[in-house]
Amino acid sequence: xxxxxxxxxxxxxxxxxxxxxxxxxxxxxxxxxxxxxxxxxxxxxxxxxxxxxxxxxxxxxxxxxxxxxxxxxxxxxxxxxxxxxxxxxxxxxxxxxxxxxxxxxxxxxxxxxxxxxxxxxxxxxxxxxxxxxxxxxxxxxxxxxxxxxxxxxxxxxxxxxxxxxxxxxxxxxxxxxxxxxxxxxxxxxxxxxxxxxxxxxxxxxxxxxxxxxxxxxxxxxxxxxxxxxxxxxxxxxxxxxxxxxxxxxxxxxxxxxxxxxxxxxxxxxxxxxxxxxxxxxxxxxxxxxxxxxxxxxxxxxxxxxxxxxxxxxxxxxxxxxxxxxxxxxxxxxxxxxxxxxxxxxxxxxxxxxxxxxxxxxxxxxxxx
Numbered sequence: 534x535x536x537x538x539x540x541x542x543x544x545x546x547x548x549x550x551x552x553x554x555x556x557x558x559x560x561x562x563x564x565x566x567x568x569x570x571x572x573x574x575x576x577x578x579x580x581x582x583x584x585x586x587x588x589x590x591x592x593x594x595x596x597x598x599x600x601x602x603x604x605x606x607x608x609x610x611x612x613x614x615x616x617x618x619x620x621x622x623x624x625x626x627x628x629x630x631x632x633x634x635x636x637x638x639x640x641x642x643x644x645x646x647x648x649x650x651x652x653x654x655x656x657x658x659x660x661x662x663x664x665x666x667x668x669x670x671x672x673x674x675x676x677x678x679x680x681x682x683x684x685x686x687x688x689x690x691x692x693x694x695x696x697x698x699x700x701x702x703x704x705x706x707x708x709x710x711x712x713x714x715x716x717x718x719x720x721x722x723x724x725x726x727x728x729x730x731x732x733x734x735x736x737x738x739x740x741x742x743x744x745x746x747x748x749x750x751x752x753x754x755x756x757x758x759x760x761x762x763x764x765x766x767x768x769x770x771x772x773x774x775x776x777x778x779x780x781x782x783x784x785x786x787x788x789x790x791x792x793x794x795x796x797x798x799x800x801x802x803x804x805x806x807x808x809x810x811x812x813x814x815x816x817x818x819x820x821x822x823x824x825x826x827x828x829x830x831x832x833x834x835x836x837x838x839x840x841x842x843x844x845x846x847x848x849x850x851x852x853x854x855x856x857x858x859x860x861x862x863x864x865x866x867x868x869x870x871x872x873x874x875x876x877x878x879x880x881x882x883x884x885x886x887x888x889x890x891x892x893x894x895x896x897x898x899x900x901x
Contacts, residue, residue, distance in 0.1 A: 536613070541572055546580065561884075562889060566893060573590075574591065575623045656676050676696075687709045714884055715880075716823065718794070728862060734804065735805070736785075744773040750835075753835075754834070757805065760861065761805060765786060806820070807834070828870070831851070849871045
């Protein structure tokens with residue numbers, strides 16, 4: 534059996550999209566390719582500390598190079614490491630020097646070891662008055678060191694891939710670009726047509742994302758509900774501020790946190806999913822992935838980029854601009870179908886094939 538050690542900031546039951554991604558990927562690697570995953574968790578406060586729903590998980594006692602090496606050096610022979618990287622997951626300021634130093638030392642001392650890095654983000658930027666502006670050069674430097682150290686790189690966006698090619702000094706010209714899969718699963722049956730579903734809409738995601746919908750995008754949400762004759766709105770996710778009890782008289786049902794199966798069942802019988810998110814980054818949005826996987830009409834409050842990562846406004850998602858009056862169930866069905874078809878090219882099983890190809894010896898890839 535092949536094995537991989539996955540380094541992650543956190544894992545379930547912590548509310549963490551990256552942790553959900555890593556856990557679901559590990560579970561499917563085991564099912565499809567008999568690849569055993571063991572986890573090293575970078576957050577010392579992670580609650581479980583030793584096990585993650587059947588997987589072995591070792592929590593670092595502190596975020597330090599010494600702590601990381603103490604976990605890695607007991608593993609023989611030198612394994613494949615799969616790093617799930619976002620700077621802020623391993624450092625308050627987004628610059629985990631300890632992590633990069635530790636990985637460099639481990640690779641140097643372990644001939645034959647392989648490091649695969651999933652860049653969920655590369656580095657941050659922001660206005661001059663923010664810490665991300667001042668720390669961006671260091672974050673960029675660390676990302677470059679990681680890219681050059683890695684044997685293979687994965688990312689969710691074309692824009693990230695272009696940056697990584699440059700940061701790796703052209704070591705990586707072929708970077709795997711895989712928009713994220715749905716963390717709440719994928720229906721194992723053909724989706725119902727929208728006309729066969731209930732006239733209900735879902736607002737799904739983190740507390741911050743959902744609060745922004747109600748605080749900043751309420752007129753757009755009202756416009757959508759009117760166009761689609763929505764009768765009920767389901768708000769799904771951890772507690773959030775600014776949730777309204779009703780939208781133009783349409784009740785908002787606060788579902789709170791639910792299991793993946795419960796959320797999937799709800800989406801499968803709803804017609805639309807609403808979000809307020811930068812559309813230039815939809816390929817890394819687990820919210821958009823969930824809507825697309827369940828053949829909902831993905832509806833954005835605004836449009837920040839008309840076409841990127843194979844996604845086009847008006848074709849793969851609807852923009853709830855008050856000046857656009859043409860939304861209907863028939864038009865929405867075409868959009869939902871386009872988003873669903875786009876999602877199939879990078880669903881969970883496609884991710885697993887790509888990762889297995891780097892983890893396994895070629896002769897082992899047929900084993901299931």
